[in-house]
Amino acid sequence: MNENYINISGFIGTDVETRVLGDGVTVATFRVASTPRRWSNRDRTWMDAETNWYTVNAWRQLGRNCAESLQKGDAVALYGKLTTQVWTAADGASRPVMVVDAAVIGHDLNRGRSSFERTVVEGIDERALAEINSGYGVGGGQVSSDGETIEELVGETSLATTG
Known part of the structure; x- marks a missing residue:
């Protein structure tokens, strides 16, 4: 199998939306922004590269926990399977969207504190x-x-x- 898995560190850029599908499976969806930083030898300083946006889907118990724990603006670290979906905009142009089916999500403790409560x-x-x-x-x-x-x-x- 040639599946791509990715680690992302970034900030939640949208509210966490939860849906229950027809078979009773819960999915939480939100967007994460990740801005890589690069060292510039010429300027001798860190510089921000272009921000990457990812749509994150968290399924079942992970989705329920995300809905209870995460909110827009939170710093998160996540791991999951990366895919690209293409949709057609109203103007007829094709737009690619990077989608991550999350396996693990947590608050990024480099950027703040969190507490854990077992479900x-x-x-x-x-x-x-x-x-x-x-x-x-x-x-x-x-x-x-x-x-x-x-x-x-x-x-x-x-x-x-x-x-």
Whole structure:
């Protein structure tokens, strides 16, 4: 597979919008601006390059957490799969948009402080989930805390909490 993954450090430039799709899957979408800085030997100073804009999609629990945690203007660091989508503007011109399907998003702690609050997914035994994931080893697949994904990936293994 020739998929491109990218690390981005930047600022959220739009409000975080959340949608629930027909099958009940949540997606949060927002735009991130990232401005690379370059050292100019001639001027002996740092200079800003052109700002790159990315549309970020965060799915399922990550999307719900983004909606609860992020807002316009926040400094973020993220990792995800990069794709380019092309759309046609009202004037008929084609416009490319860089889209990142996020795997990991967090506040950029180089630019400020944050606090962490673990989300609890009802009906999931965190210890059983950790045990299953440890069996995959370093670099192996990991099981999500999303109920549908767990059932698909682990089959008959029970992750339901016991009363």
